[in-house]
Amino acid sequence: MKKLNNYRRxxxxxxxxLISSLLLSSIFKINISYAKSKLKPRIxxxxxxxxxxxxxxxxxxFSKNFDIIVIEKNERIxxxxxxxxxxxxxxxxxxxxxxxxxxxLKNIKFLNSSVKKIYTSxxxxxxxxxxxxxxxxxxxxxxxxxxxxxxxxxxxxxxxVPHCWDGTKNIFKFKKRLNDLEKKSTIIISAPDYPYRCxxxxxxxxxxxxxxxxxxKKKFKILILDSKDSFTKKEIFLNEWRNYHRESIEWISxxxxxxxxxxxxxxxxVKTSNGSKFKADFINIIPNQKAADxxxxxxxxxxxxxxxxxxxxxxxxxxxxxxxxxxxxxxxxMPKSAFSANSQAKILASNLVNRIYEKDLLNxxxxxxxxxxxSSKRAFSITSWYKLNKKKTRIVSLGSSxxxxxxxxxxxxxxxxxxxxxxxxxxxxxxx
Amino acid sequence: xxxxxxxxxLMLFPFHIFADxxxxxxxxxxxxxxxxxxxxxxxxxxxxxxxxKEEFISKMIKYINSNNDxxxxxxxxxxxxxxILKIAEEIYEKVE
Numbered sequence: 001m002k003k004l005n006n007y008r009r010x011x012x013x014x015x016x017x018l019i020s021s022l023l024l025s026s027i028f029k030i031n032i033s034y035a036k037s038k039l040k041p042r043i044x045x046x047x048x049x050x051x052x053x054x055x056x057x058x059x060x061x062f063s064k065n066f067d068i069i070v071i072e073k074n075e076r077i078x079x080x081x082x083x084x085x086x087x088x089x090x091x092x093x094x095x096x097x098x099x100x101x102x103x104x105l106k107n108i109k110f111l112n113s114s115v116k117k118i119y120t121s122x123x124x125x126x127x128x129x130x131x132x133x134x135x136x137x138x139x140x141x142x143x144x145x146x147x148x149x150x151x152x153x154x155x156x157x158x159x160x161v162p163h164c165w166d167g168t169k170n171i172f173k174f175k176k177r178l179n180d181l182e183k184k185s186t187i188i189i190s191a192p193d194y195p196y197r198c199x200x201x202x203x204x205x206x207x208x209x210x211x212x213x214x215x216x217k218k219k220f221k222i223l224i225l226d227s228k229d230s231f232t233k234k235e236i237f238l239n240e241w242r243n244y245h246r247e248s249i250e251w252i253s254x255x256x257x258x259x260x261x262x263x264x265x266x267x268x269x270v271k272t273s274n275g276s277k278f279k280a281d282f283i284n285i286i287p288n289q290k291a292a293d294x295x296x297x298x299x300x301x302x303x304x305x306x307x308x309x310x311x312x313x314x315x316x317x318x319x320x321x322x323x324x325x326x327x328x329x330x331x332x333x334m335p336k337s338a339f340s341a342n343s344q345a346k347i348l349a350s351n352l353v354n355r356i357y358e359k360d361l362l363n364x365x366x367x368x369x370x371x372x373x374x375s376s377k378r379a380f381s382i383t384s385w386y387k388l389n390k391k392k393t394r395i396v397s398l399g400s401s402x403x404x405x406x407x408x409x410x411x412x413x414x415x416x417x418x419x420x421x422x423x424x425x426x427x428x429x430x431x432x
Numbered sequence: 433x434x435x436x437x438x439x440x441x442l443m444l445f446p447f448h449i450f451a452d453x454x455x456x457x458x459x460x461x462x463x464x465x466x467x468x469x470x471x472x473x474x475x476x477x478x479x480x481x482x483x484x485k486e487e488f489i490s491k492m493i494k495y496i497n498s499n500n501d502x503x504x505x506x507x508x509x510x511x512x513x514x515x516i517l518k519i520a521e522e523i524y525e526k527v528e
Contacts, residue, residue: 057469339465346461363454367462369503383506387450398510404501411501418503421476422466429469 040067041136041356044125046115046294048072048100049167050079050338051141051326053430054345056108062353063107069133070105071125073114077431078167080198081338082423087164087175088208089215090376101432115142118298120319137352140300140324141345142292143167144197144336149288150270153263160265161284165197177282178209184219185281188270190260193227195306196289197327197336200372200382202226203237203251205284207374210245223278224251225270226258227288232335233372233382239405240374260285291328306330311388311395312361314348323348332395334386340368342426364388366395371419379415380407450510456518459511463519471523485524492516 043059043066045052052070059068077098085091100110113127124132143166146155155163161177162170181187187209191202206222213220222245230253231237241249252258257274264270269279290296290305300316301307307329308317314329316322325348326341334340343366351361366386373379380403386395403415450459466477473479480488493516495508511519 342465343462347458350461362458365450365454365458365462367465367507369466369507381503383503385450385507385510387454401501401506401509407501415503417476418466421474424474425464425466425468425477428474429464 040065042067042069042134043137043139043352044069044071044133044135045139045141046071046125047141047143047326048074048077049141049143049326049341050081050426050430051341051345052139053077054342055139055141055325055349056105057429058346058349059353060105060108066356068108069111070108071111071113071115071127073112073128075112076100078169078171079338079423079427080165080167080201081426083164083167083171084201084205084208085373085376086171087178087205088212089175090208090211090373093171098427098431104432115294116297118294118300118322120298120300120322123321136321137356138322139348139352140292140294140322140328141326141341142294142324142328144289144327145291145293145296146287146289150260150285151262152265153285153287155285155287157265161282163284163286165201165286165289174284178212181213181218181220181281185221186279187220187222187282188278188280188284189222189224190270190283190285191224191226191228191231191258192286192288193259195330195336196286198370199232199335199337200237200370202286203231203233204372204374206249207237207240207245207372210241210248211375214245214248220248222249223280224249224258225260225272225278226251226253227260229253229255232370233380233402235405236380236403237372237374240378244374289327295324295328300324301328304330310393312347312364312392313351313355314344323352332386333384333397334366334368334395335370337368337370338426339370339422340366343367369422371415371422373416373419377416378409378412379419380412381415381419450515456515456522459515460519460522480523485520488523489516489520492519 045055048070056070079096082091082096086093086096113129115125116128117126123135125135126132148154162174164171164174189202189206206224210222257272257276259273260270261273262271263285268283269277270283271277291301291307295301295307300319307324309315309324309329314323314325316324325345327336331340347362347364354361369381369383371379371381382400382402384400385398387398389396467473467480471480492508495505498505
């Protein structure tokens, strides 16, 4: 408590730093003063996705000691995990769409807005309504942004098949376009280059689209045009396609001409790096990715695609008291996944509290388990523990392992149950 | 499984992959991702609350010993006897 008491005393001594208060509307209609908090350190969390919500779940028990504000642009959370199952009509949309549990979060202020800019020298964030809010500690869990590095492609273009890689309601538009396909069609799915959110998901999507179209008794061919020469769980995916979609899914690696360089939306074709041209009825480009816009606009990622953080604390390099978690960071060997973000956020929140109370920091270990489905009855996973290197500057893998490609059907089915089990416990903890 | 049996099994795993300065609670927080905040499980993952402490330890030993690729077998491979006993201590101290 020593640090906290010091904080209060210091603040009261220096209370000259007050900006006139402004009332902001929130989900709760709570009035938030943007002035520096008089009694408690203020922690602002931007983004209520998996990373942000995990931080909140860990900070909840300290909510009387801290002034906690959450800023989230959406009124509901739609998770990326399990979204390919929604696309394939295996589970309903409601399964991945979550309300906020206001009762559980009653000591936390919610602001339904997004952050336009961060002024690090003044420790102020500016919301889209141009309101400014002071922070003592800022946690950013903003997701990702997309690159427009394919000639002719713009990820914001509403007339094309949405990438469906960002947890938005575009999933309905994607499903409609899929449902509208004729009885015989060609589909292209482009797989981005590393690093990107949820590495096995393009291949899971191909598997589940094939599964969906088969159930609809439609004839189809899915081409996966890849910007890479290999991918996670490759052996299992290839085996699943051989066994269940022999003629209907084809993977074309980068070295075989899979990397898309040009997209023609009017005539529905793409060209790849070796000059090959592929025409299709449904082109789902999953673009290359980078850190969320707010980090670039506020110059927090040093002109790099991903933010560099101290993996003990997730504090941004060169920016004290600003922490980033989840898909926008360079997490060393850890993939960008919901499981990873959840594991990282636990350390972030715990060590932030330890820092505020001047306690020793925890030495982290992280876990990632990433499930992929190839049908409603078959799933498989990759799992790995991670720790820090000796210098404690980088997250390193202790070695990953996957489901055995020769696993029996009941083992693949068991993994579907484990995937649902993980997801349901995760969202119950985070969203109630 | 009798106590003596699982202690013998534990002796087979002297390898400690985590550093000694890693607190067991940090490992356990990762278990909660699947097993629930209070290890309550759900329709798909059994509650750890329904197990006795010794049963939990013996199951963990089985996972480590097993050559199958069950997710728990793969996840628990990095743990050693000290870790498992400490985890059991923590979980069953807190579970009523």
